Amino acid sequence: MITSSLEKNQKLDRWTRIIGQRLLELTAILSIIFLYLPIIILVIYSFNESRLNAVWRGFTLKWYQSLFEGVAGQADIATQQIWNALFNSLWVGGISTLAATVMGTLIGLAMERFRFQGKSALEALLFLPIIIPDITMGISLLIFFSLLFQLIQTLTGVRLVLGLPTVIIGHIAFNISYVAVIVRTRIAELDPTLEEAALDLGANEWRTFYRITLPLIVPGIISGALLAFTLSLDDFVITFFTAGVGATTLPVFIYGMIKLSVTPAINAISTLMLVASLVILVSSLALQRQKT
Amino acid sequence: MTHPSPSQTLRQKINLSILLFPATFWLILFFLLPLLIVLLYSFLERGTYGGVSWVFTLENYQRLINPIYWGVLTRSLNLAFLTTTICLLVGYPLAFFIATRPPRWQNTLLLLIIIPFWTNFLIRIYAWIIILRNEGVINTLLQSLNLINQPLDLLFNSFAVSIGLVYGYLPFMVLPLYATLEKFDFSLIEASHDLGANDLKTLIRVVLPLTLRGIVAGSLLVFIPAVGEFITPDILGGAKSIMIGNLVQNQFLGARNWPFGSVLSIVMMAIVLVPILIYFRNSENSNQF
Numbered sequence A: 001m002i003t004s005s006l007e008k009n010q011k012l013d014r015w016t017r018i019i020g021q022r023l024l025e026l027t028a029i030l031s032i033i034f035l036y037l038p039i040i041i042l043v044i045y046s047f048n049e050s051r052l053n054a055v056w057r058g059f060t061l062k063w064y065q066s067l068f069e070g071v072a073g074q075a076d077i078a079t080q081q082i083w084n085a086l087f088n089s090l091w092v093g094g095i096s097t098l099a100a101t102v103m104g105t106l107i108g109l110a111m112e113r114f115r116f117q118g119k120s121a122l123e124a125l126l127f128l129p130i131i132i133p134d135i136t137m138g139i140s141l142l143i144f145f146s147l148l149f150q151l152i153q154t155l156t157g158v159r160l161v162l163g164l165p166t167v168i169i170g171h172i173a174f175n176i177s178y179v180a181v182i183v184r185t186r187i188a189e190l191d192p193t194l195e196e197a198a199l200d201l202g203a204n205e206w207r208t209f210y211r212i213t214l215p216l217i218v219p220g221i222i223s224g225a226l227l228a229f230t231l232s233l234d235d236f237v238i239t240f241f242t243a244g245v246g247a248t249t250l251p252v253f254i255y256g257m258i259k260l261s262v263t264p265a266i267n268a269i270s271t272l273m274l275v276a277s278l279v280i281l282v283s284s285l286a287l288q289r290q291k292t
Numbered sequence B: 001m002t003h004p005s006p007s008q009t010l011r012q013k014i015n016l017s018i019l020l021f022p023a024t025f026w027l028i029l030f031f032l033l034p035l036l037i038v039l040l041y042s043f044l045e046r047g048t049y050g051g052v053s054w055v056f057t058l059e060n061y062q063r064l065i066n067p068i069y070w071g072v073l074t075r076s077l078n079l080a081f082l083t084t085t086i087c088l089l090v091g092y093p094l095a096f097f098i099a100t101r102p103p104r105w106q107n108t109l110l111l112l113i114i115i116p117f118w119t120n121f122l123i124r125i126y127a128w129i130i131i132l133r134n135e136g137v138i139n140t141l142l143q144s145l146n147l148i149n150q151p152l153d154l155l156f157n158s159f160a161v162s163i164g165l166v167y168g169y170l171p172f173m174v175l176p177l178y179a180t181l182e183k184f185d186f187s188l189i190e191a192s193h194d195l196g197a198n199d200l201k202t203l204i205r206v207v208l209p210l211t212l213r214g215i216v217a218g219s220l221l222v223f224i225p226a227v228g229e230f231i232t233p234d235i236l237g238g239a240k241s242i243m244i245g246n247l248v249q250n251q252f253l254g255a256r257n258w259p260f261g262s263v264l265s266i267v268m269m270a271i272v273l274v275p276i277l278i279y280f281r282n283s284e285n286s287n288q289f
Helices: A002-045 A062-072 A077-113 A121-131 A134-156 A164-189 A192-202 A205-232 A237-242 A250-260 A263-290 B005-041 B059-065 B067-097 B103-116 B121-132 B138-145 B158-183 B186-193 B199-210 B214-229 B230-236 B244-254 B258-287
Strands: B044-046 B051-054
Touching: A002 A205, A002 A263, A002 B067, A002 B103, A002 B121, A002 B199, A062 A077, A062 A263, A077 A121, A077 A164, A077 A205, A077 B005, A121 A164, A121 A205, A121 B005, A121 B067, A121 B258, A134 A164, A134 A237, A134 B005, A134 B244, A134 B258, A164 A237, A192 A205, A205 A250, A205 B067, A205 B244, A237 A250, A250 A263, A250 B121, A250 B230, A263 B103, A263 B121, B005 B059, B044 B258, B059 B158, B059 B258, B067 B103, B067 B158, B067 B214, B067 B244, B067 B258, B103 B158, B121 B138, B121 B158, B121 B230, B158 B214, B158 B230, B186 B199, B199 B214, B230 B244, B244 B258
Parallel strands: none
Antiparallel strands: B044 B051
């Protein structure tokens, strides 16, 4: 009696286990489809002849053409704007990454290697930009700059306006924390005996840092910089509030395109950005693989 | 060597201040100070042409009780909770699946989850317009199959916003869950079976409690950005599905009521900070034993 009910239980268990396995597989497959379907559809429709409808009306490259005509300088203003926006994005991304990487690495070193007063307060200050909502940071910078500019105008008579420099200042402010986090993990993983050995062998502190520590944390610095650059290129909200007129970056431009008119030209530029980021991803993965 | 001479400690102090100064200066001037100004603005009266007049008031905080704003506040919380729940329900089995594959497969699957992240956020959200709008993929498909006569209203409502939020933040749930499940000792499941528990009981009594850390971390990582979202409801939502973020934007760029906008962003910040503080306090406690 007991054994048969146990057998029955085991049989039931086997069935639930098989069903469970299938359900797991199903969720996994459906989730991957869910994650990729929108992107694939976006790419497909960038080649669609039809302007509005989702019905397939034939293959075309005209949406891409409309983007690239801007390069020769003869195209309409809209396409010229895209290239300006791209240039602005790269400029903002480049400068803010450079500055944030230097500052983030320095403070990362200090936080990992030194003990000092007020460290936990600084820890909180470094952590806050990562968790605070983008929009709070965006509007706080907007208020700050408008107050600052008012002050400067009443004091000196010089009238300053929002533009690329204010965007760059904001991007540096949120990127420092991300760089610091990544550099710190790298420093924490470092083998301290290497530095001790260098010091024992007579190298001074500066030389030890320059010849031993720095080369060892370079991979961390590079990943930090890559993350900062990606975040900067991707940022819309903080840029939106600190850009003012005429400092349009690519995400701000795309936002305008989405809000004003939905044309397949957006699909085309999105596809190009997708390809660009995939190329960066694949090459950085290849680089990592080479190192190990 | 072991006893640092006074000159050495002085040099160390100089080194330390060189390391600390640039970032600290930058963060205080361009992050902390602006936040404090927002806090100050939230207690000031609204100026005539945007801006503020320097009169202390609590009126901006009282405005929160206004049913219109209260409604937006609760909707934001509801949407963020809904998003977190759906992400957890989908993300847990997904992370479990990945963690139980052979190691080589695990990396490939993780990469598959991360790759969409490398696309611009706006573009990922925009893709859903192509799918959901009246002339979009779903409606065109259903109409050509003669299943519907009129296009379904899929876009510009809370439904579209929830889809966009889940789509945007699902990987945030999967990655921390995977990280805890990957360390999970799966022989415990067998042990539980041997002791007579069935699968469901094992899941509830063994697996879930032991991976609670990942569940909490993932939920925070989804809830926090979701509650402060501004782009997704702005692009996929309509007038009846706006969230706090949209209200903030509106107060600063549309209605030009900066003090009330400041109040709203402070509320948003509080909503985000409270769960984080609780989380850290708990994890500190659990680290002690």
